[in-house]
Amino acid sequence: MELSIFQDKGLAQKILQGIKREAERIGREVKLMHVCGTHEDTVTRSGIRSLLPENVKVMSGPGCPVCITPAEDIAAMMEIMRTAKGDGEEIILTTFGDMYKIPTAVGSFADLRSEGFDVRVVYSIYDSYKIALKEKNKLVVHFSPGFETTTAPAAGILKEVIDKGIENFKIYSVHRLTPPAVEALIKQGTVFDGLIDP
Template structure:
């Protein structure tokens, strides 16, 4: 049985405003005499922190570091290049999410291939891609499935529906990633000091907060699941600060209990188990990690685009100066990349962290590092 997360009720004398929570957190850190370093593993948290200015409000007391929480950003160049090869399949419709269109591979991008004549379409869900297959029975529809445990169940549902309907022209390239594996890899690398981890709320809603119980149990790193409003994040930060400063034992706290239920979403988990199996996957910045990806099970191999349309792809080329991998590992801030804001901007991105709506570089470029943010 997995360890359950602690649900701490908000005390009646707790601060009622973000400013009061910030003041409380800063006072605790100042009394302890050392700053606290926390990492968020969710691109939505990254954007929420930047948009609300929390990084600037806590500067000097709590350092908020962005980790590999953006699924488009962690998709390696070699994977992107493999996806681009599907554009050469005769008659193919290549469908994927909007963020992925402009992410550069080592030689091109989906947006560029579309401009050159490939039929590349943006969809909002795997079920939209399935509908394209129904509407175009004489053409292969290849869905590029990118995401964490949050979007993978919808892809699984689409594959099941394709089999039930006998759709022989629907295929999925699964680049889905498993979040806990990346957390383990980051901690075991040993080149990053962290006092706590802000766990992804959406992933926790699927897996259950218990999926991250290994953080305090095996690594002694306190963890907190948080929602996405400034107060949600500040309550989680306060809990992690208490643990980091020895005011409470390191534990796993579920601060998003209004959506994250004990055990998570059982139906979504059942879909993942039925359609996918764990596999080795390549992460930008982290390399090949065992059991960190989702691959279609053998009984669904007929829908596996990589099997149906094998292609030889040249070894991916690096991008001189791009430090996306180090940003994703929390080893440097976006502003410390030599290309940030000059050679790499949203209108001409070099790396994926500047493209995605959940990318750390995009957040810093849009909202700044947070010197004068207000929650």
């Protein structure tokens, strides 16, 4: 797919005109909920809310999967790092930037790094995979949060790791499913007309 299409102002105007026509036709407030912090960042940075008709609202949903990752999982990964170091094994821990500073009762991944552990922030799981290919004598563990959009790339990398017999790359999966999170919101009485999927 040609990515320049996402910067086409003419196309954006046509889409906005279509949204305005539909909003007028519907004639009532329409609430669209996103379920990801990255969506909120994009909506806010791009000024999308200011471009939409007044009766079209974009609302935040259950939040990013980082926000709902149990502290116990972060603490468990930290314990794995400490135990391995005590046993003389060095692990390279990779994760996404928004997970790096999440606090728990035993600290954060940023705290681990300040203690001398090898903790690296990556943009994608593929970056972690490349580190494993380069650092063949060290175990690379990717602490992998996310909804379905990050689960698929993780599964793809895992398949490649298995197919190629790469033994120094592991995934600590804390992936979450979107439907249960949305269902919980509905049960709590959250009202919306549509979802902007991850």
